[in-house]
Amino acid sequence: MNFLSPFTEPFVSQEPASILIRTTAKDEWRLISLNLGCNLLAALTEGATLGIVFLAVKVLSAGDSSAFNWASVPIVNMIPAFRDRLSELPTTALFLSLLGVAVLLQLFQSISSYLILLSTGYFAARCKTIVTAQIHSEILRLSFPCASNYKVGDLTNYASQGPYGIRIQIEQTSLLFVGAVLCCMYLFVLIRISPLLLVAVVFIGLVMTLVQKKLLPRIRAGAEAVTSSELAINTRITEDFQGLRLLHSTGQLKPADERVRSFMAELESRLRAQARRMSVVGPLSSTLPILATAVMAALSVFLLSNSSNGVLPSLVTFVLALQKLNGRLNIINVNLNNLADNSGRMRRLNAILSTNRKQYRRLGGIPFISLNSSIQLKNVSLRYSSELPPALSDVSFSINKGQFIALVGSSGAGKSSIADLLTGLYSPTSGKILIDGQPMDQLDLESWQQKLGVVSQDTFLLNATIAENIAFGTPGATKAQVEAACNSAQAAGFIENLTNGYNTLVGERGYRLSGGQRQRLSLARAILRNPELLILDEATSALDSESERLVQEAIERFERTHSVLVIAHRLSTIIRADQIIVLQAGRIIEIGDHRSLLDAKGMYWKMWIQQDLGSTRVPS
Numbered sequence: 049m050n051f052l053s054p055f056t057e058p059f060v061s062q063e064p065a066s067i068l069i070r071t072t073a074k075d076e077w078r079l080i081s082l083n084l085g086c087n088l089l090a091a092l093t094e095g096a097t098l099g100i101v102f103l104a105v106k107v108l109s110a111g112d113s114s115a116f117n118w119a120s121v122p123i124v125n126m127i128p129a130f131r132d133r134l135s136e137l138p139t140t141a142l143f144l145s146l147l148g149v150a151v152l153l154q155l156f157q158s159i160s161s162y163l164i165l166l167s168t169g170y171f172a173a174r175c176k177t178i179v180t181a182q183i184h185s186e187i188l189r190l191s192f193p194c195a196s197n198y199k200v201g202d203l204t205n206y207a208s209q210g211p212y213g214i215r216i217q218i219e220q221t222s223l224l225f226v227g228a229v230l231c232c233m234y235l236f237v238l239i240r241i242s243p244l245l246l247v248a249v250v251f252i253g254l255v256m257t258l259v260q261k262k263l264l265p266r267i268r269a270g271a272e273a274v275t276s277s278e279l280a281i282n283t284r285i286t287e288d289f290q291g292l293r294l295l296h297s298t299g300q301l302k303p304a305d306e307r308v309r310s311f312m313a314e315l316e317s318r319l320r321a322q323a324r325r326m327s328v329v330g331p332l333s334s335t336l337p338i339l340a341t342a343v344m345a346a347l348s349v350f351l352l353s354n355s356s357n358g359v360l361p362s363l364v365t366f367v368l369a370l371q372k373l374n375g376r377l378n379i380i381n382v383n384l385n386n387l388a389d390n391s392g393r394m395r396r397l398n399a400i401l402s403t404n405r406k407q408y409r410r411l412g413g414i415p416f417i418s419l420n421s422s423i424q425l426k427n428v429s430l431r432y433s434s435e436l437p438p439a440l441s442d443v444s445f446s447i448n449k450g451q452f453i454a455l456v457g458s459s460g461a462g463k464s465s466i467a468d469l470l471t472g473l474y475s476p477t478s479g480k481i482l483i484d485g486q487p488m489d490q491l492d493l494e495s496w497q498q499k500l501g502v503v504s505q506d507t508f509l510l511n512a513t514i515a516e517n518i519a520f521g522t523p524g525a526t527k528a529q530v531e532a533a534c535n536s537a538q539a540a541g542f543i544e545n546l547t548n549g550y551n552t553l554v555g556e557r558g559y560r561l562s563g564g565q566r567q568r569l570s571l572a573r574a575i576l577r578n579p580e581l582l583i584l585d586e587a588t589s590a591l592d593s594e595s596e597r598l599v600q601e602a603i604e605r606f607e608r609t610h611s612v613l614v615i616a617h618r619l620s621t622i623i624r625a626d627q628i629i630v631l632q633a634g635r636i637i638e639i640g641d642h643r644s645l646l647d648a649k650g651m652y653w654k655m656w657i658q659q660d661l662g663s664t665r666v667p668s
Contacts, residue, residue, distance in 0.1 A: 064401035083167040090160040091229045097153045104146040176211035192473040194407040206400045213393030227380040234373035270322040277315040413492040419580040423447040428479035439465040440634045454622035457631035463615045501574030505586035507566045509558030515550040537572035585615045
């Protein structure tokens with residue numbers, strides 16, 4: 049029963065979006081009750097309006113209100129005083145009164161329609177609020193590896209199209225329900241007047257539909273044939289004009305002209321055939337409705353002549369109800385098309401809300417307060433996916449409290465992978481990371497990340513003021529603390545030279561600032577957090593030599609009481625590191641301080657020679 053799916057799907061489906069709609073409907077039961085009640089009222093007033101129109105036409109055709117048989121109207125006959133009062137009214141006054149009642153009923157129906165749309169809109173607005181927040185929360189709940197599998201544009205599309213899809217689903221389903229109720233009411237009126245006449249009308253409608261179905265495919269096929277011929281002619285003419293030199297030099301001008309004339313003759317034949325088909329449409333479109341009306345009127349004379357209500361009142365009411373039914377069926381068809389068009393949005397919404405094949409951030413654990421002794425990596429390996437080679441293999445080292453550790457190596461050696469593990473973006477494939485002897489996977493991840501300061505080469509700034517960017521992640525930071533962090537990061541100088549100082553808007557992703565300025569703001573943001581571990585991933589790569597020297601001094605002052613992990617390409621920035629770890633293909637190949645590694649004349653020494661002497665040949 050696929051045709052019932054628009055009515056049943058939000059209520060019986062176990063898809064996340066349908067469950068969400070049902071849950072919200074339970075919470076907003078008052079709106080739902082108002083909507084259902086107004087739907088029923090709209091249907092009743094529509095039926096009553098048709099009844100009043102029927103009475104008005106019957107009174108007018110009777111000619112004398114006193115001679116009108118009010119006993120045939122049960123509601124009026126139930127109140128004798130009201131019946132007698134109506135009988136005393138002149139025919140014109142009674143007719144106008146009935147029309148006034150019909151207008152009043154339509155006014156009630158309009159109010160009901162307003163309340164239906166209003167309650168539907170309120171419910172859709174509530175769903176949009178809930179869905180937008182839930183999609184945002186769902187995406188933030190995903191683990192970083194899982195979330196990074198999505199494109200940013202896809203995630204944005206989920207957040208924007210999901211609520212829109214819910215709104216369309218609710219509104220169109222509500223309109224379908226309204227349409228179904230009204231159609232039932234119109235059918236009830238039509239059946240009450242004459243079931244046989246309704247059957248005849250349905251048969252006439254089927255004949256008209258059959259004629260259209262026979263004609264329209266032929267018109268469509270003829271249009272495609274004409275288009276095909278025109279395209280072939282245009283292609284042939286273009287090639288002839290482009291190849292005039294070839295046609296002249298090979299004596300093919302006459303054959304080329306004959307080919308085009310042959311194509312044109314075929315096009316003319318197809319155009320004439322299409323003209324014959326199109327010429328039928330206009331007369332047929334104007335004749336069929338009139339023919340159908342004539343047939344229906346003729347049938348009504350035979351089918352309604354024995355009715356006590358008379359032919360004219362019954363026919364007028366029948367035609368009016370039929371017209372409204374036809375209009376409502378057209379609206380239902382539009383609603384069904386809109387729901388079909390919306391099915392793609394609902395599938396995408398269900399895909400992002402579904403928990404199947406998704407990984408989520410680890411929640412709970414032991415709250416992290418501060419680093420007391422060290423961070424240890426023990427035999428840590430990391431593989432981002434089964435299709436890729438290991439990013440890290442059997443890596444072991446320690447970062448003691450207050451120590452300055454540097455990671456060096458060629459691109460792809462695994463330096464940033466270690467930073468990803470320490471920040472909790474990824475979990476080791478094997479091995480353990482211990483924080484003061486406590487396995488990192490047993491700590492509350494959020495409390496650990498709040499004690500980290502991370503500055504990467506690709507800095508990210510919000511489209512906000514400089515002060516707001518620096519204070520991001522440090523709620524309650526004072527202006528003095530922000531300025532102190534900027535002084536430490538050697539950023540205060542350029543900020544104070546800006547027209548609006550700390551209130552300067554940096555633009556989307558900080559595009560109004562230079563790369564070096566963005567990195568210094570990022571460093572100030574990290575310093576303001578007073579982190580237990582400061583991670584600098586190529587953090588000075590965009591700085592000039594003087595700015596780099598100043599930042600290095602700031603880092604050296606900072607590292608006296610904090611642990612610092614630096615991922616560096618320029619070795620001159622890490623010569624004072626307590627320990628330098630050299631990585632290659634995900635493995636540690638050397639470890640020591642600057643002097644001992646130079647004395648060993650291994651990979652670090654070769655890297656130092658290459659950077660220090662430029663084109664000097666590296667000894668074998």
